[in-house]
Amino acid sequence: MGHVLPETGIGRRAFLKTSLLVGGGLLIDVTLPGLATADDGQGGTLGAFIAIAPDGRVTITGKNPEIGQGIKTSLSMIIADELDVDWDQVTVVQAMADQAVYGTQMAGGSQATPTNWMPMRQIGAAARALLVAAAAQRWGVPADSVTTRSGRLLHAASGRSLGYGEIASAAAALPAPDPKTLTLKDPAAFRIIGQPTGGCDSPRVVRGEPIFxxxxxxxxxxxxxxxxxxxxxxxxxxxxxxxxxxxxxxxxxxxxxxxxxxxxxxxxxxxxxxxxxxxxxxxxxxxxxxxxxAGAAQSTEAYDAQAKALLDGKPQGENYRAGDVDGALAGAARRISADYAYPFLSHAPLEPxxxxxxxxxxxxxxxxxxxxxxxxxxxxxxxxxxxxxxxxxxxxxxxxxxxxxxxxxxxxxxxxxxxxxxxxxxxxxWSRTEDIQHDFYRPAGWHRFTAGFDADNKPVAFSNHFVTLTKGGKPTSGGEFDFQELPALLVPNLLFAQSGIDSVVPTCPMRAPRSNALAWAFQSFLDEVAVAAGTDLPGLTLGLLGEPRLLPLREGSRTPFHTGRARGVIEKVLAMADWTTKPAAGSAKGFAFYFCHQGYFAEVVEAAVAQDGTVRVPRVWVAGDIGSQVVNPSGALNQVRGSVIDGLGQALGGLAIRLTGGRVEQENFDTYPLPRTPGLPEIEVEFVTTEFPPTGLGEPALPPVIPALCNAIFTATGKRIRQLPIDTAGFKRPA
Structure with a gap:
């Protein structure tokens, strides 16, 4: 049985247009409200999104920028599956940049899959419906007696069949179907979605073709x-x-x-x-x-000094307050406090x-x-x-x-x-030096955490004073605070406060913006809270989560948090990593969980610390929940493993942008070294399937790996990492 598109939602205001392909065949234009531009709020026309030639060859247009995240392949896979063709019948071409024609075109925020999942399915289903109608008309049979498979139309009762290309021109002459009447495939019938598929551009990249x-x-x-x-x-x-x-x-x-x-x-x-x-x-x-x-007066040392002064004083403002945090901290049986700091980072893409x-x-x-x-x-x-x-x-x-x-x-x-x-x-x-010295950086940040415990060692209060970089009194891009940070809404007394340092340094989002830094600071300190409470971080987190439920939408957040989905990935990764079994001497496991960009990820890192302080990561386990479908498992694994490698490189590679006299000190990969293949860990990845719409993968797998690594190092050595990147100078574990 198919899944009928509801009358409300994405199909309600859709508009389909058909035309004849030059030389014969079918061309489909689509306007969908789900692809409205941010400026006009109207539907975006997806242009000639599907072209079916007389020989049956199908051309699908990739609407979004392809940045290595594989979206040119995965969005086309969604269309092709609903169209019911084989993947080897499909050619994917890149669209021009034209938001008036294609709707929103961007690569960022892990938004491509959640915003395009249903529209792409609808496009494929619309084309299939047109072809079915044309075949039924030619054969003089009811449309519901015609089925499709591998780019062919079949009439089982008479044994007749037609290739899509044979009927495409006739289909082009028919009126487009009402989107409300489209029948989408049952996910159980997917033949392309969910199958590991190589990138449509990969052969060209390997051949060195000029496509960049x-x-x-x-x-x-x-x-x-x-x-x-x-x-x-x-x-x-x-x-x-x-x-x-x-x-x-x-x-x-x-x-x-x-x-x-x-x-x-x-x-x-x-x-x-x-x-x-x-x-x-x-x-x-x-x-x-x-x-x-004025920029010549700014430096890394000056920022650090200003941050310390601000942390020692009263916060300039409050972002979120719940309960009586001041009273709870004053009356706590015990309190712990710690400062965390992270540096500017450069994006340093391989293509300048x-x-x-x-x-x-x-x-x-x-x-x-x-x-x-x-x-x-x-x-x-x-x-x-x-x-x-x-x-x-x-x-x-x-x-x-x-x-x-x-x-x-x-x-x-x-x-x-x-x-x-x-x-x-x-x-x-640009030269490589320009690329590093004139970036829009991931901003530096400073945190002071305090937690209070009752007589039973249960956390009852939590506060964070966050010092960020500002311009005109507002946080610079990428330096904003995220109100979904745990333990928000999970402890009775909580305060998120903020102060700012005016900066001329240009900044912008970096992979998993905000989260790439906040996850490390929060999950590392929560590990301290867990130790102080006499448990471990997974136990503390599961206790805070409680029963599976959807929490109220947090202030400043667009996406509600589901404790059951968090619990699912945590329990999964603990089983994958055999959490309670300790590794060999000199090694330890660390855990972290994080939710961002609609994805739930729990990760365990095994860190091996040599006597000389050298840190090696032999294994990482990752469990993620990105909803009901992983469109392209091959691309998904690439995204998750790349995120893990990025995170480990940021923490262990000595990556930091430092300023002296307003100038960036780093010049190239000798002073800003990216991770290399030798020494990369084994990365085991599993997805937890849930009954929620599919979401993206470019960002959410990165944030947990850095705190998981640092928590592992603490377990192995007793040394708490409170400043990034990790400084291993004189960093020796007990004999």
């Missing part, structure tokens, strides 16, 4: 570099453009004027040459002088920032590897004085972003440079 933004090549293209102040907020005083122009291969030197918006334009001098190496070599000749401004731009006849064409193309279009239009519809954007594959490419500064820079040399394609490419 950095690969863009256009006739007569010039390569650009942009020299800018090493201090955030610095402005240009002077530069020797003539000397740079005299260098070999250099064709133009142009000035870019900042507009006070780091995501848009900063002061700089662009050098355009016949190849990137020559342009980069010509930087020295500029001898640029800068006015550093780049964008290719061509400005001619008052119009602009961009090849922009961006996670938010529509925002980029708007920023470019505003900075260059263009109308948005004068800007065409291609969406090449992105070589990593982790939130960095939610910002579009490099897109606006390329456009501003190209506008000054009309008719000449310009490819702006």
């Amino acid at each position: 933004g950095i690969d863009t090549r256009l006739p007569n293209m010039l390569y650009a570099v942009l020299e800018r102040s090493p201090v955030f907020g610095g402005t240009l005083k002077s530069a020797n453009a003539e000397a740079a122009l005299a260098r070999p291969g250099v064709k133009h030197v142009v000035t870019v004027k900042g507009n006070g918006r780091p995501e848009s334009l900063v002061d700089g001098v662009a050098i355009l040459a016949t190849n990137w190496w020559l342009a980069n070599q010509a930087r020295d000749a500029l001898q640029a002088e800068w006015d550093d401004g 920032q780049n964008c290719t731009a061509l400005f001619q006849d008052g119009k602009l064409e961009l090849w922009a590897p961006t996670q938010m193309p529509e925002r980029g279009r708007g920023l470019v239009a505003d900075a260059l004085g263009l109308k948005p519809d004068a800007i065409t954007m291609h969406m090449p594959r992105i070589g990593g972003g982790f939130g960095r490419r939610l910002m579009n500064d490099y897109v606006v820079q390329a456009a501003a440079i190209a506008q000054q040399v009309p008719g000449t394609p310009v490819k702006l490419l």
Whole structure:
């Protein structure tokens, strides 16, 4: 039996349009309210989302940016399954950036699956319904007597069959079905969804085909570099453009004027040459002088000193208060307190920032590897004085972003440079040093936790004073507080307070924004609470969760928390890791649980600490709940394992961005080392299936791994890690 789409919800205001494919075949346009743009609140047209050629070949358009998260494959799998074709019949092509046509196009927040799950199913079901109707009309039989399988229409009573391509043109002439009448597949009948599937671009990536933004090549293209102040907020005083122009291969030197918006334009001098190496070599000749401004007074040491002073004082504001936390702490039989701090981090994607731009006849064409193309279009239009519809954007594959490419500064820079040399394609490419020293960073943060216990060692009060970075009195991007942090709503007396340090350092979300830092601080301190209470963190957490139930929506949170789903992944990972069995001497297991981006994840890390203090992670166990379906298990495993490796690299790799005189000290992977294949742990992953809509996987598996690692190190050595990255200097376990 199929699952009939309800009259309300996503199908209520949908609009379908069919047309004839050039050369014969079926083309389907779809407008769905579930894909409304953030600006207009109306449905977004998904364009020629499905094209069925006369030979039966099916082309599906990938609407969202592909950043390595596999969404170009998984969304197409959903459509193909409901269409009832075999995966090897499908070709996936990348859409252009056009929110008016395709609805919201972005890569971020693990939103692609939850927001597109039902629309993609509906698109596939609509196409299948059209083909069934066309076959029934040709055969003169009721539509409900026609079935489908592997791209063919079948009439069991007469033994007749047709390939989709044979009837596609006839289907194009039929009126589109009412979305309310569509019958979706029973999940038990899925043949593509839930099957491990290789990425649709993977063969091209392996062959080295030019599909990434950095690969863009256009006739007569010039390569650009942009020299800018090493201090955030610095402005240009002077530069020797003539000397740079005299260098070999250099064709133009142009000035870019900042507009006070780091995501848009900063002061700089662009050098355009016949190849990137020559342009980069010509930087020295500029001898640029800068006015550093107020940013030159900011440093890592100054931030740390300000944070300590703020933590020692009264919080500037309160985010959330429940019960009488002050009274409960004052009357507690025992209290514990601890400070935690974490540094700025760079996103450091393997593909440096780049964008290719061509400005001619008052119009602009961009090849922009961006996670938010529509925002980029708007920023470019505003900075260059263009109308948005004068800007065409291609969406090449992105070589990593982790939130960095939610910002579009490099897109606006390329456009501003190209506008000054009309008719000449310009490819702006950042160096690795620029990528690290001019990032929009994961902000640093500082916490002071206090917990109070009653005479039975039960936690009765919890407070956190959070010091974050601010601009104009508001937390900088990525430095906001999340009100869903445990133990919110699970202890009777609780206070989340906050203070801020004004900063000029540009920041933005990093993979699992906010959560990547908050999870470590909160889950590490809760491990301290558990030890003080005479239990372990899994026992403490399960006791706090209580019976399975949906908690009220927390202030500042969009997603309610289900204690039963949390309990499910915790119990699963404890069984996977054989939690109560201790590993060999010198090793220990650590646990953490976290809920973010609609995903519930519990993780156990085994840490082995050598006598010299070297920390090795041989094994990690991960249990996750992302709802009723894992669309592509192969891609899901890649996402989870990549998240674990990212987290371990942040903690153990010495990753930290440090500022001196407003300048970033780190320059390349020698001083900002990413994790490498040797020494990576065995990572075991299992999913707990629940009766909830599917959710995303780009973010929620990362946050628990860092506190689980640090909790394991504490168990092995008795040393509590309260500052990241982990400093192993002199870090020795007991003999």
